[in-house]
Amino acid sequence: MAGNLKKMEGTRMLLGKQPARILLVDTSYPLFTFRELVNDLCQTLENVFSVATNIGGPSRMPFFSLMSLTQYPELLLPLSHVKNNYSRIQTSITDLYDGIHDKGQSQTEGRGCIVQGIQEACAHFHRQMKTMVPQTGGLCNQLEIILLTCQQGQRVQKQIDEAIMLMNLENVKRIQVVVFNLGIDYPICEESEIVGSQNSLVSNISNNSSLSGGLVDIVNLEADALSLQNFFNSWLLDSSTESEHLHIILPALVNDEKNVVIKCDLRERILNPAQLPFYGNFTVHPDSATMKTFPSTSKALGMSIPIYKIKILGLLSSQDLCDSIVYGMPMIALATNCWKIDWDDLEKNQQLFKALCYKLVEKDQVLIGELENPVSNRSRTDQEVKPNGSFVFLPAPNGTLLVKSIAVQELLLPCQTGTSLDGATEESLDLISSSLHQVEEFDSYNPLMTSSGLYQCLKNKNKKPEPKQQKRKTENNTNREVLISSSKYSSNIQMTGKAPRASPVSTSVKRLRPLLNIFPTDL
Template sequence: MNSRKVTSETRRGFPGTKARSQQPSRILIVDVTSPLWTNTCSVLAEALENTLCLACSLAGPCRVPLLSLYVVQNQQECLLPFTQVKESFARVQTCISELRSLPREGCFPQEGNGVVQAVQDGLQQFKQYSRHTAAGGSTNSSVEITILTSQSGKEMVKQLEEKLKDIDLVSLRRLQVIEVLKRDFLEPENAEQSMPADELSSDDTAILGMDIDVQTVEDNVISLEMLFKTWLHDYGTDREQLHLLLPSGGFSYATAAKTSLICLKCDLQERLLDPALLSGTADGTVRTVDMNSPCQMAAWPATVLYKLRVIKALKSEGVCESVLYGLPFIIKPTSCWQLDWDELEINQHSFHALCHSLLKRNWMLLAKCEPQNTSPSWNIVVHSYYIIVPSDSATLLVKAVAVRELLLPSTFPALLAEHPERVRGPIESALNGLEVEVTYNPLHLKNNLYKYLKSVLHRPLNRQQAHPRDQRPERHQPKQHQSRAKATVAPLLMAPSPVQVFRPAAVRRDSCEHSLLPEEDDEILHVLQ
């Protein structure tokens, strides 16, 4: 990653951002004015539904707090006004169903400023929603906009640059243009798609005093799913998350003074979602990760500054996998926006030098986690230890390692040098029949987790229908079909614009235009006007 790019993305202050782990609200704008929409529609809907069922099922703070979705045909159209995702999976599914039902002929003209109008409208709706919720103490001061299009990303940026130069973008944290590329060939229906998750080509175009992130992605489920899964990462950059402490005099821990330490400021990132945060979340039996546990670090939410002091270097071949446990985390140079440019640059170069030197020496590092609480009332401190593994991707991998107190006795018999042919022959024959892969690709394995989570998310709704007495109806709540989406806040009309309208009622039978202005929101709309 280019160091200048890191700074341009992270040095911008985000007005009103108070919590380091506060996730931004999100606006997804889907441009369907292309013949490629025929191929993209189904894979986009599946990828979006898969990601959002994860977001709704994860215990702990919601990683996608607010979502709004627009489609652009010959004009922009809001399919999903800002919605709190975690408690609204049925509503999200209704929106995705509408997305699937859009015409797939790609007959809409590629003209006009529908995408730009959707950006403007989304920002206006976000401001309105923020004002509406601020009175209740719930604030979310930044929003990220992702535009999916089959048009040229650079041409899209030119349109945005020209039309948004006079628009107030103070609440816009990031604007991302994703150019969806057609596959060279169509895979069989059940073929595995193995587009690497991290190989999205990207470029940054600086306009409007900010960066527009331009990326390309193939129109298959896995690629789009991995794009949406970036929403699940922690986006807090107010402070670094980890200090990696190295003795400045070398790796001799006994001779290094505590005052002479090299401090690399880093961030933690999850490599995997913790399955314990997913199973049984519907009935509330799963608790969030205990970040105060002496044997557990947590990369999300980043509410603790960890300090790992390196105490020894280990030869890579001398570490047995059986003594490593827990989920792995990725360590990378911090992108904290509060650090000066010079400090960010030096810190990043130092981190890369450490990775390079460890690979050259074939070393791992053994590190001890410094105690979080230094209060005198803590007479006994339980330490946890971690193995740090280098990578040629300019990142480090960290995993917890067993200590004496946790280790169970075990004996390992020596491997026999010779085996009878009558035993060895069938084993060799069985092994010869296996398909051999050079590397393990987790994208080739799936365990029906998405189907399971969707069924779990539907269970509370089914119970509510079975026990209507437990539900207290809202005042003046009209009867609505369950497949209809319902707006939380009535849309606020923008400045006069001939193309900025919502879908007329006669466009499609499943449209959600009636839900945009429900009867119980009439009073709110009257006040806002």
């Protein structure tokens, strides 16, 4: 038992335990009067699930359910797997869109359904989990309920606080009430009493001291497509807090033997395009980026791949380029030396390239461009629509351009802002200062002076293993010969009634002698 615990100390769960999510949409007045908001809501939901259902690796959203709250809770999508289930989810979103326009209710009729919807969501989760436990292995045992409403946040929270006292909240992780900022004057409560952030991109969640004990969170969200997309994309992030992701190890202090260890969580800034279809449209490479391995050398030589064409969209100051949105393998662009190009055209092209690098370095600017998809010979109806990745060209004084991929809207994930640096205590500052004082200062970083041990690891990986299988095969052949000789011996006794001479046994032993001599050399 102690050995297993020791083994698990340096490990963590992949993506942690992601909760199942049930989305409740309050379709009562005045939501159906804001047609643009309804369109943005359904469009952004389709966007996030187009990614969640197609992204590789473990599921970032294991289960999802959708309910519409009109006069009564209407289950549009039972709790279902998200992976590879886009068609079913899209159908439920379409039903939601049609229902908002066709079944809009008055403000009085719609309020009483919120509590019923939360109760039905909890009951539905417990019913579904009884049948899904064998499939999930008990990893998905938490529920997160998200309520989208145009009603006043404090009023909705009060209703929930009174109702959850009689509800089974054993597996409920959080009830999140998202209130759209529509600029409506509420007659009972002041607008300033609504708890939450006014940030249009990243909505801060408030810890409410209510009867729910912090279970209910109120989020104020601007009613625009960008805020909605940012909110729904947060479902793609790892929400588990069961383990840290990274240890930063600093030298120990002079009077201490233990290293200074800072434990961190890692947050993705963008989605990895390699986990999505159309990866080749988000990267450039001399070889085909879409093929990880070639079938054979002959087939690879006979293949043709398109020439990349990147259309420049604008100029940007290098100081305004954020490193967190630049990703991928860096490539160096040089003026071509293709021998098929006419000599005069080749010389002119080289001069243009040098002039471009010179002007970019002089103005301290970079180029932002978009990949143009190659035109296929197929008809437009049969041609598959592909995305257009964006790239940045960074100039260098040696007359080259560094080409890297840059994030686009579909890949961007919500950014969680860090804490202020002003809050560090004097004790922590002194401890880190003493530890950093022992770290060597580099004048520059030379990768040629830093080895990862890759060569030796590859050599060890390619070494042939010891021929243990041959030894096992030899032992099996020996046992088979002994069985054959013993069967012959018993059959002779049955036929003649006398035991044969010992020569067959002697022969079998002679056959074993050369095989036994092989064993010491195999070890």
